[in-house]
Amino acid sequence: MKTSLAVFFVLHFKKGFGIVGIDKGSIKKKVVDDVDLRYHYLFWKIAHYLVEFKHYRILNLSPNQDEIWLENTGVKEANVIRLVLKDLDWGNWVKRDMELTSVNGEKIRKSLGKRQLQVKNIYVSTFPPVDSGPELFQEPMNNQKTTVRPLLLHGDHSVETLRHDPFFSEGEWDLPKEVMEANVEWVKSMAMTASSKQIQKERQLFEKGKPFYTYFFIALQLIMFFILELNGGSKNPQTLIEFGAKYNPLMIEGEWWRLVTPIFLHIGILHLLMNTLALFYLGTAVEKMFGRIRFIFIYMISGITGSLASFLFTSNLSAGASGAIFGCFGALLYFGVLYPKIFFRTMGTNIIAVILLNLVLGFTIPGIDNAGHIGGLIGGFLAAGIVSLPNALRPLRQLLFLVGSIVLIGVLVSRGTGTDPTSWDVDTVNGVAQEKISNQQWEEAEKILLPVVEEGSPNAQTYFYLSYSEIKLNKLAPAKDHLKAAIDENEQFHEAHYNLALILIDSGERKEALIHAKKAYELNRQDKKYEKLYKELQENT
Numbered sequence: 001m002k003t004s005l006a007v008f009f010v011l012h013f014k015k016g017f018g019i020v021g022i023d024k025g026s027i028k029k030k031v032v033d034d035v036d037l038r039y040h041y042l043f044w045k046i047a048h049y050l051v052e053f054k055h056y057r058i059l060n061l062s063p064n065q066d067e068i069w070l071e072n073t074g075v076k077e078a079n080v081i082r083l084v085l086k087d088l089d090w091g092n093w094v095k096r097d098m099e100l101t102s103v104n105g106e107k108i109r110k111s112l113g114k115r116q117l118q119v120k121n122i123y124v125s126t127f128p129p130v131d132s133g134p135e136l137f138q139e140p141m142n143n144q145k146t147t148v149r150p151l152l153l154h155g156d157h158s159v160e161t162l163r164h165d166p167f168f169s170e171g172e173w174d175l176p177k178e179v180m181e182a183n184v185e186w187v188k189s190m191a192m193t194a195s196s197k198q199i200q201k202e203r204q205l206f207e208k209g210k211p212f213y214t215y216f217f218i219a220l221q222l223i224m225f226f227i228l229e230l231n232g233g234s235k236n237p238q239t240l241i242e243f244g245a246k247y248n249p250l251m252i253e254g255e256w257w258r259l260v261t262p263i264f265l266h267i268g269i270l271h272l273l274m275n276t277l278a279l280f281y282l283g284t285a286v287e288k289m290f291g292r293i294r295f296i297f298i299y300m301i302s303g304i305t306g307s308l309a310s311f312l313f314t315s316n317l318s319a320g321a322s323g324a325i326f327g328c329f330g331a332l333l334y335f336g337v338l339y340p341k342i343f344f345r346t347m348g349t350n351i352i353a354v355i356l357l358n359l360v361l362g363f364t365i366p367g368i369d370n371a372g373h374i375g376g377l378i379g380g381f382l383a384a385g386i387v388s389l390p391n392a393l394r395p396l397r398q399l400l401f402l403v404g405s406i407v408l409i410g411v412l413v414s415r416g417t418g419t420d421p422t423s424w425d426v427d428t429v430n431g432v433a434q435e436k437i438s439n440q441q442w443e444e445a446e447k448i449l450l451p452v453v454e455e456g457s458p459n460a461q462t463y464f465y466l467s468y469s470e471i472k473l474n475k476l477a478p479a480k481d482h483l484k485a486a487i488d489e490n491e492q493f494h495e496a497h498y499n500l501a502l503i504l505i506d507s508g509e510r511k512e513a514l515i516h517a518k519k520a521y522e523l524n525r526q527d528k529k530y531e532k533l534y535k536e537l538q539e540n541t
Helices: 037-052 091-112 157-164 181-205 213-230 237-242 248-252 269-290 292-313 322-338 340-346 348-364 370-387 395-415 426-438 442-455 460-472 476-489 494-506 510-523 528-540
Strands: 057-061 067-071 080-085 117-125 141-143 146-154
Touching (some): 037 057, 037 080, 067 091, 080 091, 091 117, 091 146, 146 157, 213 269, 213 292, 248 426, 269 322, 322 340, 322 348, 322 370, 340 348, 426 442, 426 460, 476 494, 494 510
Parallel strands (some): 080 117, 117 146
Antiparallel strands (some): 057 067
């Protein structure tokens, strides 16, 4: 029996809304009192331009509001911008400041998980350093995988420098002839308002509604667990089958509702607790992002595709919400497709790491239904693509996801378990045959088993079920051969020894019958009919 692995994960959803760690204490600052208001105005005008038009996000604003770090990982020439308002006195201070900026830039690169980081370091100053020339601001500084490119804006040359810089050429940089403090406060307010709106807009992506159905599904699986325990136990295979676990033989017989019911059944208390914990964290996050109705669709489709993948690629009895939980992972991956910057800045690295960890564990630890996990993951991604996120509707893309999903499922089902028993795994063949025999459908059982024995990969159980059907159909000669084949496959198969002894008695081969009756009795002394047959043959032979 294979059960699903509980999902372990740590999600830091709010990470992206904080401030990336910057060693502010390592960079000297002072209140900028001696800079002309024109440069204060230019400083905040640049900040507003970066946030409003270049879609940068403020990482950190110094207490004196004379230094801002901004980030936009989608801009290759300047992933991070540091904007500094300061009168530069000496070139040595600039060099030391550049070195510290490079160190802090390397910390940001590691926190963002980027291979390379480009930092644009912009100084807004009244005058250039008195002891250095323009060459000080022309050469970039490299620190491991971080490159810092300086830009000096000073005096009357500031506007001209901005206009000739390709990065700022689209902006309007004309400054008022006379700048008052009110002008500075106004443009500062514009920049901060744009930043606040940007953060609020990102937060809204994670807060589309309050979760409800996550708690409903948790309650449902808890109730079903207690029902299983009261009716034979959640680890009892027969109880699991009766209450709807994924069982290939019955699904082949037409019980396709078993694609749904396994989602709410769990095998053992540990399995239940792990999946409940995973659902609590992942389900609430996905339901908040996608809304209640979309979440129901994603969760159920993921569970169904997980069950379907398990049915197509594994034969073991299984149950659990892990397929649906992995579907929540798939939905978060789709969020990453729509909003890659926000995804990787907040939870992306954690999500991908946890998915890979669980899949590796699934391939290395026995008893884990990894097919169900992968099926649920793909199903969740496709379901999320079909419904998309609120306020992010893409009708054509959603239609393509729908058509693609239908085609994919159709191809998998058509190439999966078909009507030809030789294409089934041996456990499924034996399970279906057992169901036929229990319903006294001897001919149906023979039709399923005979091609597998002749062309497939039968085991001892396959030969035994075929011989049993043949005995019921009064085909004793082939039944005897198939019982011998079952014993050849498994010498300890006491039922095969017993049935073979009975056939041998009918054909008058009592000495050989005694051998097999004795073997059956030795293998299972608790069975009274074995003992009776053995003693009768012993007395009369």
